[in-house]
Amino acid sequence: MKPPPFTWHGPRSVDEAIAVLGEVGSEGKVLAGGQSLLPVLAMRLAAPAHLVDINAVEGLDTITVDASGVTIGALVRHTGLLRHPAAGNAQPLIPQALSCVAHATIRNRGTTVGSLAHADPSGEMTSVLALLGGSITAQSTRGARTIAAADFFVGPLESTLAPDELVVSAHFPGTVREPGTTSGTAFAEIARRHGDYALCGVAAIARVDAGGALLSLRCGYLSVSEVPLVLELTDAWNDSERAAVELARVGVDPSSDIHATAEYRRSLAGVLTARVARTAIAKARSVPELRAG
Numbered sequence: 331m332k333p334p335p336f337t338w339h340g341p342r343s344v345d346e347a348i349a350v351l352g353e354v355g356s357e358g359k360v361l362a363g364g365q366s367l368l369p370v371l372a373m374r375l376a377a378p379a380h381l382v383d384i385n386a387v388e389g390l391d392t393i394t395v396d397a398s399g400v401t402i403g404a405l406v407r408h409t410g411l412l413r414h415p416a417a418g419n420a421q422p423l424i425p426q427a428l429s430c431v432a433h434a435t436i437r438n439r440g441t442t443v444g445s446l447a448h449a450d451p452s453g454e455m456t457s458v459l460a461l462l463g464g465s466i467t468a469q470s471t472r473g474a475r476t477i478a479a480a481d482f483f484v485g486p487l488e489s490t491l492a493p494d495e496l497v498v499s500a501h502f503p504g505t506v507r508e509p510g511t512t513s514g515t516a517f518a519e520i521a522r523r524h525g526d527y528a529l530c531g532v533a534a535i536a537r538v539d540a541g542g543a544l545l546s547l548r549c550g551y552l553s554v555s556e557v558p559l560v561l562e563l564t565d566a567w568n569d570s571e572r573a574a575v576e577l578a579r580v581g582v583d584p585s586s587d588i589h590a591t592a593e594y595r596r597s598l599a600g601v602l603t604a605r606v607a608r609t610a611i612a613k614a615r616s617v618p619e620l621r622a623g
């Protein structure tokens with residue numbers, strides 16, 4: 331099917347983009363990589379009268395890595411971020427999860443910020459942003475604001491972004507480096523075919539002390555709740571692996587659809603929790619001296 335008619339806008343700067351968004355309000359949609367928006371238009375699930383194409387906007391394609399983590403501009407493609415060694419060093423969950431996002435051709439065009447703005451609870455990077463306690467920065471003619479992931483995702487494909495706001499960047503906190511502790515991360519998902527949206531996916535971050543005792547274990551889930559879900563599993567894991575798996579199974583809230591039943595997704599959440607938690611803890615314990623991965 332063809333998309334409904336729209337007026338195309340091609341701003342060259344953030345100021346131009348937010349000026350158009352301010353004028354068209356809820357009649358407008360930002361077009362980034364188009365990998366989610368164009369299918370939505372073609373299927374006539376949305377009919378915005380104006381598309382604000384940001385692909386020629388200057389200065390949105392930067393990746394900044396510093397002591398606080400990784401900040402990416404709105405035009406950074408999944409592939410660009412996946413192949414950025416410094417970003418992966420600062421936060422290993424980024425490449426671990428990004429390599430599971432769709433297929434290479436979609437990653438070449440789709441933007442990571444676009445997938446966050448799309449707020450799909452089946453998206454790998456929404457769950458990683460939530461698990462890390464990251465944030466997005468949005469700009470409009472009213473000014474800029476930074477929104478924590480916990481306050482950003484409010485429902486399936488629903489965020490607290492206003493129609494006139496442009497997400498200019500997203501921030502993924504880096505590995506926590508505290509003296510006497512080491513961290514490990516892991517990501518795993520099950521999809522019917524490689525590149526499909528996951529039936530369930532889990533990201534884990536573990537932190538251990540110098541003796542290898544577990545200090546912290548948190549997991550982020552995708553495709554098993556209406557918004558990206560984060561579970562604190564430290565005490566349960568220290569009790570037993572079985573207790574942590576049970577907490578995960580009870581904590582998720584999956585739905586049935588044509589791809590899988592809710593019960594199957596719940597079962598996957600338990601299996602994958604055990605898998606990523608073991609890997610993340612083992613990595614944390616194998617780090618010689620504050621080198622996390």
Ligand SMILES: Cc1cc2nc3c(=O)[nH]c(=O)nc-3n(C[C@H](O)[C@H](O)[C@H](O)COP(=O)(O)OP(=O)(O)OC[C@H]3O[C@@H](n4cnc5c(N)ncnc54)[C@H](O)[C@@H]3O)c2cc1C
Pocket residue numbers: 359360361362363364365366367368369404430431432433436439440441442443444445446447448452453454455495496497498525526527528
């Ligand atoms: C076959 C297929 C398989 C896929 N599989 C996966 C998968 O497994 N995991 C996954 O996470 N994704 C998957 N995707 C989606 C892909 O990751 C998209 O790239 C991503 O969701 C959207 O990024 P985009 O740049 O293409 O955004 P667009 O499609 O351009 O926009 C998506 C939405 O976000 C809004 N938006 C985009 N950028 C901004 C911004 N800067 N400010 C405000 N609003 C903005 C748009 O208005 C629109 O509503 C798949 C896509 C396809 C076609």
